[in-house]
Amino acid sequence: MSFSRDLERYAGLFASRTRVMKSSAMRDLMAITARPEVISLAGGLPDTSTFPPESFAAATRRIAEESCARALQYGPTEGLEETKACIAEAMAAEGMRIDPEDVIVTTGGQQVIDLVTKTLIDPGDVVIAEGPTYPGAVPVFSSYEADVVQVDMDSEGMRIDLLEATLDRLERDGRRPKFVYTVPSFQNPAGVTMSAPRRRRLVEVARERELLILEDNPYGLLRYEGEAPEPLYALDGGVYVMYLGTFSKTLSPGIRLGWVAAPAPVLEKINLGKQATDLCTSTLTQLMVSAYFEQGRWRDYVASLVDLYRDRRDTMLDALAEHFPPQAEWTRPAGGLFVWATLPDFIDTTDLLARALRENVAFVPGEAAYLDGRGRSSMRLNFSGCGHDEIREGIRRIGEVITEQVELYGTLTGERPALREPAPEPAPEAGGASVVALPDRAERERRAQRP
Ligand SMILES: Cc1ncc(COP(=O)(O)O)c(C=O)c1O
Numbered sequence: 373m374s375f376s377r378d379l380e381r382y383a384g385l386f387a388s389r390t391r392v393m394k395s396s397a398m399r400d401l402m403a404i405t406a407r408p409e410v411i412s413l414a415g416g417l418p419d420t421s422t423f424p425p426e427s428f429a430a431a432t433r434r435i436a437e438e439s440c441a442r443a444l445q446y447g448p449t450e451g452l453e454e455t456k457a458c459i460a461e462a463m464a465a466e467g468m469r470i471d472p473e474d475v476i477v478t479t480g481g482q483q484v485i486d487l488v489t490k491t492l493i494d495p496g497d498v499v500i501a502e503g504p505t506y507p508g509a510v511p512v513f514s515s516y517e518a519d520v521v522q523v524d525m526d527s528e529g530m531r532i533d534l535l536e537a538t539l540d541r542l543e544r545d546g547r548r549p550k551f552v553y554t555v556p557s558f559q560n561p562a563g564v565t566m567s568a569p570r571r572r573r574l575v576e577v578a579r580e581r582e583l584l585i586l587e588d589n590p591y592g593l594l595r596y597e598g599e600a601p602e603p604l605y606a607l608d609g610g611v612y613v614m615y616l617g618t619f620s621k622t623l624s625p626g627i628r629l630g631w632v633a634a635p636a637p638v639l640e641k642i643n644l645g646k647q648a649t650d651l652c653t654s655t656l657t658q659l660m661v662s663a664y665f666e667q668g669r670w671r672d673y674v675a676s677l678v679d680l681y682r683d684r685r686d687t688m689l690d691a692l693a694e695h696f697p698p699q700a701e702w703t704r705p706a707g708g709l710f711v712w713a714t715l716p717d718f719i720d721t722t723d724l725l726a727r728a729l730r731e732n733v734a735f736v737p738g739e740a741a742y743l744d745g746r747g748r749s750s751m752r753l754n755f756s757g758c759g760h761d762e763i764r765e766g767i768r769r770i771g772e773v774i775t776e777q778v779e780l781y782g783t784l785t786g787e788r789p790a791l792r793e794p795a796p797e798p799a800p801e802a803g804g805a806s807v808v809a810l811p812d813r814a815e816r817e818r819r820a821q822r823p
Contacts, residue, residue: 451477
């Protein structure tokens with residue numbers, strides 16, 4: 373039976389929200405890029421081959437010997453006390469103090485985005501997000517029928533002046549956003565970090581306007597240089613800021629362990645939402661984290677990841693400088709896993725991906741990071757999941773397909789696409805990412821018109 377006949381049979385049964393549900397671009401890409409011949413710079417995969425098998429074996433052996441029945445049992449929805457103690461330790465490493473009562477252990481950080489949206493959003497309610505935003509949040513916001521308003525970023529993260537202007541505009545229309553979603557450190561996908569003054573102002577704005585913030589921070593500990601600015605959660609003290617943490621990038625995404633800290637009344641609703649979703653997070657992996665933390669080497673492991681990913685980032689930046697045409701520009705992240713590259717406007721990176729896949733290389737097209745069709749000439753490139761040779765070769769292949777497009781454009785239009793202006797020397801500013809400024813559309817259009 374054909375898929376369309378099948379669809380007819382079931383279509384009348386679907387909830388109306390399924391019409392606005394979106395597939396995650398990255399999930400789709402993961403299926404294609406699983407082919408061994410494809411170099412994937414698309415995923416956000418940490419390199420789990422670096423995790424010491426003996427630590428894994430010791431942790432699981434200990435659980436088998438000391439708490440087998442408990443590990444195989446359901447647990448409390450809010451999570452195990454010993455896992456919360458590890459969470460408190462991880463948050464303390466970034467200057468946050470947390471009361472275990474204020475935390476729920478979740479099935480990955482992704483579940484936090486889902487539960488917070490489920491708790492706060494009725495169809496049509498406004499969520500404010502960065503532009504570009506984490507591509508994995510897009511399907512969540514869509515499935516709860518949120519109206520997502522994206523606020524542009526520059527090299528210091530979300531433009532808080534634009535945020536305030538957006539809030540004023542919404543207020544005039546009688547609309548009050550439910551929350552602001554931000555990834556302030558080493559943003560996925562843009563790689564930029566919100567500066568300390570912007571963080572302070574964002575927390576002030578939240579207080580002035582009684583607005584919740586969801587601070588999503590999977591990458592804060594993966595810092596390759598510079599000083600860490602204070603997390604929003606520390607600045608606010610957990611009044612208006614909800615905090616999403618995860619062990620995915622500092623330990624393993626396979627264990628699916630994240631957490632949310634939030635004001636008590638909000639946490640209570642999130643707890644109800646979680647009960648309905650999955651009753652509790654895996655007891656087994658919660659115990660694995662606590663057994664691993666007891667070994668006392670988790671910070672050393674994170675330090676080894678920092679060294680590894682810093683080198684891979686440098687390899688990617690060198691390869692970009694060598695292989696991408698001068699009309700391209702890209703961010704220079706001081707941490708995290710991603711570089712965001714922007715090409716001339718006439719290149720559509722979704723089309724470009726089809727060509728790149730023919731050359732057995734993949735990236736995430738920028739469109740996946742917007743809900744309004746923007747981002748079409750940008751791409752997200754991951755440098756943590758591949759070795760140096762693959763990064764160099766992957767960037768070389770992508771550079772080749774871009775160069776073809778640039779030359780084709782020149783041949784068809786007789787115009788020479790505008791050159792990228794030299795990147796400013798990254799200033800070693802306290803806490804901020806050293807980045808090439810994210811291109812502002814108007815500025816890029818002006819540049820493109822120059823002869
Ligand atoms: C910004 C951001 N938030 C949340 C997640 C989800 O992480 P997990 O569910 O693996 O904890 C990711 C994963 O890449 C991410 O980049």
